[in-house]
Amino acid sequence: MLLNRYSFSRRVGDMSILFGMSESNVSVVCRGFESIVMNRIKWGFQFNTKQFRPENLEGLASAIYDKGAELPNIVGFIDGTMQAIARPSQDHEVQKVFYNGWKHLHALKYQSIVTPDGITSSLLGPYVGSRHDQYIYTMSKTEARVEKYLDIVPDVELPFALYGDPAYMFSKCLYSSFEGVSLSDLDKKINKSMSKVRVAIEWEFGEVQKYFKYSKYKYAMKTGETSPATVYMLSAVFKNMIHCTGRNRSPTSSYFGLEPPTLEEYISGLRRDKIDGEDEDDILF
Template sequence: MALNSKTLAAILDDDDLLLLDTVQSQKYPSILQLEDISDTQCKHLFRFDKGGLNDLRCMLEIPQVFRCNNRTVCSGMEGLCVVIRRLAYPNRLDDLSPLFGRTKFELSNIFSTSLDYIYENYSYLLDTLDRPWLSLDQLQVMATAIKNKNSPLENCWGFIDGTVRPICRPAHNQRIVYNGHKRVHGLKFQSIMAPNGIIAHFYGPVEGRRHDAGLLRESGVEIDMHRHMTTPNNEVFCVYGDPAYPLTPYIIPPFKGAVLSANQARFNKRMSSVRICVEWGFGKLLNLFAFLDYKKNHKLYLQPIGKYYKVAALLANCHTCLYGSETGSFFGLNPPSLQEYLHR
């Protein structure tokens, strides 16, 4: 007679259930042995080659062992691989069981524990512009690279933009997250893309109905820019945004209006040709971590969606540090080293 899970739970105690779970996990023999796969296979599965994964584990100071709340134990490398593989593609946890030799319950706990570790220890890198690789000297280098691409601005070091990421329609408070412009339920994020391919600042999530100007004010990034991007001679470095942003000393939008002069139209056209790199940044994030683009599994009240995006943005920056990016190639700039980017 076949027994369902409720019947088993009724006749077995906790120790028996733990033993049963261990026996069931043996149905999934692990095929994950990094030393036995090629760099190409490793990069396909985990977005980093074997050397890159080892560098990432060391630089992120991943502990040797992760101990989950339910007493599941895994190595630090396995935890890192679970996080990357889970975000890399819209897999179900059942789909990952044969790869890692774990039940979906174990994988769920390993994923959450490892994700929390990365988020709690390194998400601040996306919250502040006070970083060594964003020194005044480096800002000047980036501004010069943008200027050399026919930009009319001499002090522009990056590009700011907001994006709406669709989510599964929530059961409650649907109007709050509904974006009328995109006609989707979603969450909004704001990012600043540097010309070396690094996402320098990443803010969110906020409700999908919010305006980009509201995100700018709420993020406080202008205060951060005032502190760290003003030279001793009171000259400022700015970022360029779309028409949704207001004109400030640190944010430059295009000229607005139905009738523009020839010079104003020329300015907008020249800046538009270099601003496209911010879209490349979002594109790379979604290409590397396609799980973020699967809205049916983004359930607002059941999952930490904002945490997924921040960790994915951080890992995308690490990927850029190791392998470069289309944006960096376009502007002829190298990203900071992984050690320099993750330096505390």
């Protein structure tokens, strides 16, 4: 029933006829299942550590490097994405906070990490639409998370890392493209090669909306009335599950030639327990 709801912006009245239930019961079932699932995955969806197990990291980096990336240690791509929402009904100051001046819409923002097997391995949020990607990276403590989960140690010459666009600041856990008017030929070559492979994260943003169009129907995404963040985040989870079943192959997985985990492996990673150092305050949805 929830998948039916998410797949398109259907009216509850139409679902009532389809499932032979009253409109109020349809809403209760959907809301209840959303709550159950989100509670079960609240740690694993922040960062699916099974995706980044030590024995997997070399394979992730090799898949990206083999497609022409100049950097041999990148295991995933990081970027922010926006979900358009209806204009908040609160006062002007609240509306201003949710408004994104670049896209000219009210929105929620999320930070995603996508691996070359086509899995969104981390999705943190929501944040208000006016926030910058680097701000979200800092506030979500992603640097500390990556250090912990990728087992970054000081004496490693070239540790595994993520790659993002120029909105992110360079660090030992996160690389981004070189900027400036006097770049060397090598810098330009690295930028070009990494831009080519980094597009995979945009493909996965598109996959969420391809399968679950309800999440992008902004007139139904009302803060305080519905749960836009829950809709988007669960849509991303269900997108991952579709890829894991192999019924609809991910464009990212096909491009890098790397099979996603089985559905059982993916779900077990989602349902992990809390890790020392994680805090309930990190859960933002």
